Amino acid sequence: MSEHLLKDTVSRLFEALVTKELIEAMEGGLWPREAWAQCEELGLPRVWVPESAGGYGVDPAEAMEVVRLVGQYAVPLPLVETMYANRLAAISGLAIEEGPTTFAPVHQRQLPAMRATSGGWHLRGALESVPWARWARHVIVLAQAPEEQRFYLARVPSHSLALEPGNNLAGEPRDTVRFDLVLPDTAVASLPEEFGWSQWEGAAAALRALQIAGALTQVLDLSVQYANERVQFGRPLGKFQAVQQNLAVLAGWVVTATAAADIGAEALIEGPTLLPIAVAKARTSEAAGSAAAIAHQVHGAMGFTREHRLHTFTRRLWSWRDEFGNEGYWHRQLGRLTFAAGADGWWPMVTATPYVKAQIA
Amino acid sequence: MIAIAFPSPPPTTAELETLRQEVRAFLAAELAHLPPRERVRSWMGFDASFSRKLGQRGWIGMTWPKRYGGHERSALERYVVLEELLAAGAPVSAHWIADRQSGPLLLKYGTEEQRCEILPRITAGECFFCIGMSEPDAGSDLASVRTRATPVEGGYVVNGTKVWTTNAHLCHYMVLFCRTGVQEDRHAGFSQFLVDMKTPGITVRPIADLSGEHHFNEVVFQDVFLPRSALLGKEGDGWKQLMEELAFERSGPERFLSSFVAMVEAVRALRDAPSDAAQAAIGRMTAQLVVLRRLSRSVAGMLQRQEKPDLQASLVKDLGGVFEQEVADIIRSLVAVEPSLGAKDELSATLARLVMLAPSFSLRGGAREILRGIIARGLGLR
């Protein structure tokens, strides 16, 4: 698939697929089976899998565009999660299975321990906020064996999980899963030595940053459109300077988030490094809240209704900004790096980004 | 779908990074004596001898043709030099305007004689320019400029008053924006002129800024005769020329690095035991710097490709200005320091200067509300 072809095709698919009804059905507890089947038909779950591991040889930059589009269209499917889980499986040499797949844990404190036993690997854990777990066929679990630095990936079939449903603000599943099981050797693989928690979390953060950037472009569009249509005092709102100034600020947040997400995406493609990824999630998370606030102000009471589409995006923004580290978390990480570089090393650190790889701490 | 494109900036190269190291080594040696309290002036710091040294290194007019004293280097090489100068707080004010906008204007609209005579002196760091746009009754609304050049035998006679003219008292030339047309049409009837500041009839009076410093001036033109050759480009093209300059003026690294010297001093002051709040606040600045730099470099790439990123340049300046202006308050929230210009403590003196400079960051080069108006137009609201 060549450059814009994939992006255009996927845009068209999402445009047709993602209706208000589909999103509401998902929130109401229905698995959007048909929509998922269409995404699968297009090969989207494997767009980020290298050709050598069963992918289609899609340029990773294009895969990142798909992630952005998932945000832009508020696609109510675990597409990004499956893309990432399949990517991880490919990296570690696990077989890639069909169907929606997710990954866990999302909190470092819940990193499960794994032990070699006679029948394979014993794995036990209680993991919260696992995205889309209730509809996933497999969960790719990051685990660590005691006394080992190295991390492992385990493929856990969903029928062997106990699941407690939970949701984020947008009604996207964020479930708690519990398991205490023995997995065969074929379901476990060790990760490359340099892959640890930071890479795991960093990649997920960079993906959410792209989704945020995508959703923000939609929020700007909706706001400008509304300002041009809604008439008060005999003029469209967009003709009032106060409203124009607010929308200009909103546009500033959108370009900030877009550039930040681009920085994160490039780092993901190059091999995740802490600084650019922290920049990506920190700036997009801050932009998410600030932009949503302006958008709601411009939309008035109409934007506060269930009827209007705005909340489809703002509720996602209010959730995604806190997933895989909010801006405070990533600011502190960046602060650590900055103080480690020191006053006179600050500027050299900035100019080295993202071209020189800062080691993940 | 509203799309405000900021394409990926051109990637850096080994040559660019070598150049960066050369500039850093040069600045480390040249600025060793200059304390942060001076460097914090950023591109308001004036030092003619420093500009001359930069000229000798070939770092002024870098992209211009060699036959005019330039060095035919890329816009990216120039960007590297600029950002290194700013990050170090080098005193670049003397040649800044000539390098950024007056030189390129002459290259495009000057006569061959003017180019041959003036451009090599600019690149040598020996010829400085000021900008005569603002007037007492024409700030954001430049179309209400009143200074007029009236055609006479062999040239023009100029009458009127310019204000806020940075470095007019130290510059060799001004690029004057004034009225030439008879019709009082909003955007027609303006022209730009190359004015030798030694021309009889020009009076430069200092205006002290709020801290008592003298950098800007009032410039009065009383029956000032300009030869025909002083006209830049065609009569009536002044407005168009002005608009062309704006993207260059608004998107450079000086739009987000004006406070960097103070930021560095804050990290120095906090380094022994940075609190959680300090880590977060400084980390946030790193995130802002990295993103603003990407946006600014993206515009540099568009300018290099001769695109017209006016909207993008306004966004960079608006976002950069907000960032630069926040810095003082963020530092104050982290360090208990009372600002004083004469303090022994370097952070105190640096902060003192920054606090008093900061209001200008969202005025000079286009006030915040005006930039946001341009952005709103780009969004299709006006």
Ligand SMILES: Cc1cc2nc3c(=O)[nH]c(=O)nc-3n(C[C@H](O)[C@H](O)[C@H](O)COP(=O)(O)OP(=O)(O)OC[C@H]3O[C@@H](n4cnc5c(N)ncnc54)[C@H](O)[C@@H]3O)c2cc1C
């Ligand atoms: C340090 C410094 C150096 C400068 N150097 C130069 C120089 O070398 N040469 C030169 O020509 N000029 C120079 N200027 C002038 C600068 O370009 C002007 O200050 C700027 O264009 C704004 O004009 P003004 O100050 O007259 O403000 P005004 O235009 O009077 O505006 C005052 C306030 O009202 C707002 N405002 C104005 N119009 C509108 C509107 N339509 N809608 C909403 N809000 C509006 C502005 O945004 C601003 O906040 C310098 C200024 C400073 C501070």
